[in-house]
Every structure is written in structure tokens, then in C-alpha cells.
Amino acid sequence: MIAHALAALGRGALAALAGIGRIALYAGSGVAHLLRPPYYPREFLQALLQIGWLSLPVVGLTAVFTGAALALQIYAGSSRFSAESVVPSITAIGMVRELGPVLGGLMVAARVASSIAAEVGTMKVTEQIDALVTLSTHPMKYLTAPRLLAATLSVPILVGVGDIIGIMGGWMVGTGRLGFNSTTYLKNTWEYLEFWDVGSGLVKGAAFGFIIALMGCYYGMNSERGAQGVGRATKSAVVAASIAILAANYLLTEAFFSA
Amino acid sequence: MIELEGITKAFGKKQVLRGVNLSVGRGQSLVVIGGSGTGKSVLLKCILGLIQPDDGVIRLDGQDVREAPRDAFLARFGMLFQGGALFDSLPVWQNVAFRLLRGSLKRPRTEAREIALEKLRRVGLGEEVLDLFPAELSGGMQKRVSLARAIAAEPEVIFFDEPTTGLDPIMAGVINQLIREIVTEMGATAITITHDMTSVRAIADQVAMLHDGRVQWAGSIAEMDTTSDPYVQQFIHGRAEGPIAALR
Ligand SMILES: Nc1ncnc2c1ncn2[C@@H]1O[C@H](COP(=O)(O)OP(=O)(O)OP(=O)(O)O)[C@@H](O)[C@H]1O
Ligand SMILES: [Mg+2]
Secondary structure, eight states, X not given: OHHHHHHHHHHHHHHHHHHXXXXXXXXXXXXXXXXXXXOOHHHHHHHHHHHTGGGHHHHHHHHHHHHHHHHXXXXXXXXXXXXXXXXXXXXXXXXXXXXXXXXXXXXXIIIIIHHHHHHHHXXXXXXXHHHHHHTTOOHIIIIIHHHHHHHHHHHHHHHHHHHHHHHHHHHHHHHHTSOOOHHHHHHHHHHHOOHHHHHHHHHHHHHHHHHHHHHHHHHHXXXXXHHHHHHHHHHHHHHHHHHHHHHHHHHHXXXXXXX | OEEEEEEEEEETTEEEEEEEEEXXXXXXEEEXXXXXXXXXXXXXXXXXXXXXXXXXXXXXXXXETTTSOHHHHHHTEEEXXXXXXXXXXXXXXXXXXXXXXSGGGOOOHHXXXXXXXXXXXXXXXXXXXXXXXXXXXXXHHHHHHHHHHHHHXXXXXXXXXXXXXXXXXXXXXXXXXXXXXXXXXXXXXXXXXXXXXHHHHHHOSEEEEEETTEEEEEEEHHHHHHOOOHHHXXXXXXXXXXXXXXXX
């Protein structure tokens, strides 16, 4: 009984490791294709529009509510020590170092990893990927590489915009509800924010963007046949991207700040 | 020009091809017939390397295709997929001119559009479809756009997977004639899969019948009518009784 359970566990673990290995190989091949011509600028711009520009509303809304809630929580916490004046700076630091990139990344994962997986998966099951190959076009170069690049470049920008909007969210609550003076709030935010607080968040954003496009393309390309196959690919892409983002966030935070 | 030797392919437990031997000469038109699900489409995909055969050798001009440089190899081929396989994110003309807009055959967009229009005219479609998206076309129109895409770059070898299914008899006639012209005028080599005996007679120099994972019979179109092979007889006369089971 126990042996059975252990064997199942072992099989599961092995399968998971094999999966991670395949995704890593896929990522390597994607980057290699990105570096060598031919390049597809049209597809890149299209991906930039889809991934970056059209994600702005989602990321902005996420950031404004997160920043507002964060300011309320920090106010509640800091008032216990009569240290309410830290609200602006701690809100900003929490936003740019952690919540901006992570929540922004997760929202973009939900929006973009799913749509990439569904699009590429549909192309796979309707033989469009095969057709690409017969038209002398490498699917890795034409589909994967432009999306990887577009996501890696645009998610940090989204995070940056989200940071600003999130801080504005905190400022709105701070001045509207908590009785802060507007000028003092902004001054405190600006004065205590260090370059690397923001920079680390943007680097996280780039990593998350890469992960999002990678998972979307990988699961789409490996979609099984039929509508069910595409559905499964889409679901797997979002789950895998979200978990990978959270894991990468922890690892990057360790690497950046654990000195 | 193309030779297949002992090609086998299984999907899981299901053995689809069990040793296919076939050859097509340069400038010839081969038609492959056979029951639904016998692996005809899989066979074409094996030749193009879209599916890796489990065993066997495929040669193009005497060279093993696994050793040939992939890009140069693919540049010589055109393929019409059974399901059309048009790119639904691109308008019709960019589908047809796909090869002419990128890569080694790249040319100015206006010129590529002109060529796309000319190829579309050959499959009986006009200017009005150029800027439509594939999803806005009927099934038969999609098939013809796909056919135009397959011939757009004037490849040496063209595969047609059921070019006339879903077309009305007149349009089917137009397409049969087009395929024949491509072979006789442009000197292309063609492999066509079809279930339509009218098409077989219009297109074929040679006919091969696939059954049970092997080439059951192969010969010229004249031989097809006179052969006593019971499989071929059953197939061309569309009889329910015979050696080919109806339940597959
Ligand atoms: N990618 C695949 N994975 C699993 N099985 C497949 C795959 N492609 C084809 N098959 C199986 O191989 C068999 C042959 O398929 P194929 O599409 O070649 O048939 P066909 O001869 O072209 O039939 P039709 O005339 O109906 O188009 C079918 O049983 C199909 O289920
Ligand atoms: Mg078929």
C-alpha cells in the first residue's frame, strides 16, 4: 500500500522533473532562435501590441487597488507604533519591490499566457504549424521568438507603469482617507525610495515576462489534438506560468536582497 | 525523383503504415487512393518530415532526406493540407503570398500581392477575397485559397491532400485541370490524395492504392481499369462488399 503510494509519488516527481527539463530545453532553443536570423519584425510588433499595450488596463487596475489597500494596511500597522509617517515610503517600497511585479506578472500571465497557448494550440491542431514548416518558416522563430522578446521587454514597462499607478493609489487613500498632506506624502515617497528598489522590480518583471511567453508557447506547441487538447494546454500554461512566477520571485528576492 | 522504401509508422499501439514502398518520377503525377483512415495523409507528412517515420528510407533525387539540409529541401515543396491549414491571423492575400513576403523568396509587398491575385484567379477566386480573413470564407473557398498558397512559389514538388473535397462538380473540374496543367506546363511533380474517381482519371499518370499500411496495388491509369485486383475493383466501383471491410 505504502510502497504503491511512494511509487506513484516517485513517478509524479520524475515526470515533473522531465517536464521542467523539456521546458528548459525549449527555452534555450527559443533564445537561440531569437539571436539568429531570419527575424520577424512584424510578428514582434504584433506581439508587443498584444502583450504590452493591451495589458495596460488590467495591470493599471490591479496596481491602483493594490496600492490603495496596501496604504490602509500599513497605516493600521504603523499606527500601533505611532509611526504613521512611514506609510508613504513603506507603501512605495512594498509596491515596487514586491506587489507591483508579482501581482502585475500574475495578471499578465492570466491574460497573455492563456491567449498565447490558445492561439498557438489552435494553430497546432489545425495543422497551421505544419503549414508554416512547409512554407520554409521555423515555428520557433516565427511564433516563439517574437513573443519571448516582446514579453521580456514589455512586462518590465508594465511593471513600471503599475508601480506609478500603485503609488498613486496609496496617495489617493493617504490624502483622501488618512489625512496626509499631499505634498508631504509625495515627498516622503520620493525621498526614501532607492534606485534598486525600483530596478529589482523591473528585473523581476523581465523574468516574469519571459516565463509568461515561454509557458504560453510551450504548452500551445505541445497541445494535444482537438478542442479539449487546446483547453488543457491553455489551463496548463496559466498554472505553470503563475507557479513559475511565484517561484522565480522568491529566488530573485533571495538573490537581490539576502546579503 | 521521390522514393520511399519500407516506411512504417505507428501511433501508440496503432500501426498505420506497415512498410510502404513507392516511387514517383520527375514531372509525374501520382494519385494515392485508399480507404479513409489508411494513412494517406500520414504518408505525405512523413515525406515532408512533419512526422518522423519509425523505420524506412525516403530519398529525394537519390539522397536520403534526413541528410539533406532542411531549408533547401522544404523550399522545393508545396503542400495543400486536407484541412486547408490557412493562417487565420492573416488576410487571404498574405496567406497566399506567405513565402513571397519573407525568407529567401522575399519581394516587395505590392508585387507579392499581384502574384497572390494571379494565383487566386487560377483557382477561380477574384479580387474581392484578397483582404478577407480565412474565417470569412466558405469551406470550399478556403480549400482553394490553400491550393493557391501551395502553388504560389511555384515549387518543384507539390502534394495535394484531397484538393476537391467540398467543392461543387464544376469547381472540382477546374481544380483537376489546374493540377494537370501544373504538372504538364510547369513540369512539377505531384502527389495527390483523392477519393474522387473523376479526379483520379483527370490528374493521374500513376495510381497507387494504400490498404492495410502497404501499397496494395500500383500502376498506370489504364492498368487500373483492367486490373483484376479485387481491392482496386471494389474501390473504383464503390462496392460495399469485397475484401475491404466497411468497418474501420
Ligand atoms: N498525430 C497523430 N496522432 C495519432 N494518431 C494519428 C495522428 N495522425 C494520424 N493518426 C491516425 O493515423 C491514421 C491514418 O490517418 P490519416 O489522416 O493518414 O488517414 P487518411 O488515409 O488520410 O484518411 P482520410 O482519407 O479520411 O483523410 C488514423 O487512424 C489516425 O487516427
Ligand atoms: Mg487524409
